[in-house]
Amino acid sequence: MPSERINVEREIVVPEDPDEVWESLTDPDRLEEWFAQEVELDARPGGEGVFRWGDGDERRAVVRELEEPERIVLDWDDGGSVAIELEPVVDGTRVHVVESSPEFAPAFELRTLSLETSAAKPPTPGWEAAPPEAALAWTVAAAA
C-alpha cells in the first residue's frame, strides 16, 4: 500500500556546536524559548512530552528515538511525527527537521478502491444500488 504521508523539511545552520543546540531540543526550559509556550518533556526513549501554544493548541508526543547529540524523533498523538537531526559543520551545526503528517488516507485510496468496485460491477443494472460489501471495503480501507 502506498504511503499517504507527506513530509515538510527544513534546515538551518547555526553557529553553536551540537551540544549547545541539543540542549535547546531537549531541555523543556530551552524549548519554551522557541518551540512552544509551555513544554513538559521527559527526554529519553519512550518518554512523554506535552507542548502547549498560546492559541490554546496542545499536542502530546512520545520520544521514539533519542541519540545525544544527533537525533531526536517524536511521535505525535495524531499519528504524525517529527525528526530533528544535528550535524556538526565547519561553521557550527546543521539543524535538519522533517515533520511527517498524519495519514491523509481517503483521497489516496480512492482510485484503487473504485477500480476494484468497477471491475466487480454488473454491466447494466445495479447502477443506483451499491453493493453493501463495496461500501464496507471502502470504509475499512480508509480507516486502515
Next chain:
Amino acid sequence: MDGRSGGVDRVFAALGDAGRRSLVEAVATRGTATATELAAELPVTRQAVAKQLAALADAGLLRATRAGRETRYEVTPAPLEDAVEWMVSVGTAWDERLAALRRSLGRQGKSRSIRQAPGGSSS
C-alpha cells in the same frame, strides 16, 4: 486539522454508491471528462451521469468547469486539499520556530561567553 473529519464524512457519503465510485474512477482515468463522454462508455443515460457528477462535485470530489455548453469535471479529492493545507501550515510553523531557535541560541551564547569571560576584566 479537526475540520477534516466532516469533509471525510461527506466523501464517504458521496462514495456510498457503486455507480458514483466508478464515475470518479472514470473521470480520474481520463483526467477530465464531461457527462456526454462518460455516458458514451457507460450503460447509463447522459442525464443520470450528469446528476451523479453534480452530486460528486457538491461533495468536493470533483471540480466542475464550464466548457462551452458542457460542464467538464476533474477529480479533486478534498483530503488532498487538506494535505496541502497541512504542508503550508506546518512549513510556516517550522520557519518561525527555527528563526526563534536561532535567536534563542544567540542569547544563550552571549550569556555563556559573559559568564566564561576570564575575570570579566573589560566589563
